[in-house]
Amino acid sequence: MKMFEYFSWFGPKTTEGISLEIEKRDVSAMKDAGEALCEQVQKALQQKKSVVDRQIVMVYEKKLRDRFQKLGNLNQKCPYCGNEHRSLQMRETKCTQCKKIFLVQKRVQDLGTAAFMTEQKKQFDLQWKVVSDIKRFKLFLAHEYEYIQKKLLKEGKKNLQESEVMHALLGAYAKNSLSAGHYRLYSAFVFYQAELMRSEQRFAEALSYYFYVHFLHANGVDNSASFQSNTQMNEELKMRIGELLDLGDLQMKKMKGLYDYAILHLNRFDLKCLKSDLNQSYAIVVKEFRLRDEEKEEIKPMRSFVLYTKAS
Numbered sequence: 001m002k003m004f005e006y007f008s009w010f011g012p013k014t015t016e017g018i019s020l021e022i023e024k025r026d027v028s029a030m031k032d033a034g035e036a037l038c039e040q041v042q043k044a045l046q047q048k049k050s051v052v053d054r055q056i057v058m059v060y061e062k063k064l065r066d067r068f069q070k071l072g073n074l075n076q077k078c079p080y081c082g083n084e085h086r087s088l089q090m091r092e093t094k095c096t097q098c099k100k101i102f103l104v105q106k107r108v109q110d111l112g113t114a115a116f117m118t119e120q121k122k123q124f125d126l127q128w129k130v131v132s133d134i135k136r137f138k139l140f141l142a143h144e145y146e147y148i149q150k151k152l153l154k155e156g157k158k159n160l161q162e163s164e165v166m167h168a169l170l171g172a173y174a175k176n177s178l179s180a181g182h183y184r185l186y187s188a189f190v191f192y193q194a195e196l197m198r199s200e201q202r203f204a205e206a207l208s209y210y211f212y213v214h215f216l217h218a219n220g221v222d223n224s225a226s227f228q229s230n231t232q233m234n235e236e237l238k239m240r241i242g243e244l245l246d247l248g249d250l251q252m253k254k255m256k257g258l259y260d261y262a263i264l265h266l267n268r269f270d271l272k273c274l275k276s277d278l279n280q281s282y283a284i285v286v287k288e289f290r291l292r293d294e295e296k297e298e299i300k301p302m303r304s305f306v307l308y309t310k311a312s
């Protein structure tokens with residue numbers, strides 16, 4: 001405790017946003033928290049969960065999955081004219097028949113060597129991005145992982161998958177850190193739930209969990225059952241949201257529906273206790289993505305042209 005007091009001389013590092021790390025000592029501290037903050041936590045949590053229509057998640061799930069479809073062919077053929085190429089090396093290749101240039105790379109869905117059109121390069125790279133770098137928290141919570149695994153086996157679970165254990169672990173520890181008043185740690189567990197869903201290619205669902213983490217961060221969650229002011233967005237969180245938006249070619253400013261759904265469905269706090277409500281935190285994230293939204297703007301006909309044709 002003394003050490004932390006010393007560090008607070010330098011003030012919190014607000015420039016980096018709220019940390020998403022789950023460290024062993026944080027988890028231990030949460031386990032040892034006891035009842036100290038119990039009353040404060042009880043006041044902050046909302047008593048009943050609201051029921052929200054899931055329809056919007058399905059809509060986005062379909063949109064994102066469509067954009068995750070396998071690109072190219074594995075048949076050693078030019079993607080433009082179908083001409084056969086005996087050797088497909090991993091590089092740019094010029095078709096001997098139609099003279100067009102196409103690309104040969106391993107694709108993420110089946111790791112097959114695919115020949116695809118140059119125009120698909122951006123989408124191809126995005127597909128790799130959205131499923132790569134999933135954090136393996138199992139490595140540093142090995143003890144907790146084993147404990148949950150044993151528990152599930154004892155309950156009679158058959159064919160237990162690794163992801164099932166991880167979901168159970170994250171769910172249990174998220175719940176514990178929430179009721180112990182370790183809200184920052186809670187938000188980190190929610191972040192990992194999103195990571196896990198992303199690895200299962202449940203993209204829209206993952207996005208809604210990332211949105212909820214953003215909402216918690218915008219409210220400055222900390223580990224002592226209170227809320228600090230914080231406007232800086234965590235860069236890693238921003239990257240994850242950005243990659244999923246890019247995959248679906250979605251603009252943040254048009255995501256209010258899913259953002260609302262995420263908060264209404266996932267939020268456990270009484271809104272009266274929070275600094276930012278849903279609209280305020282949404283405004284923050286829209287501002288963060290303003291430039292990237294602009295890049296996705298469709299080129300519209302000039303205004304004068306539209307007025308002219310309407311008048312005639």
Ligand SMILES: [Zn+2]
Pocket residue numbers: 078079080081082083095096097098099100
């Ligand atoms: Zn060709």
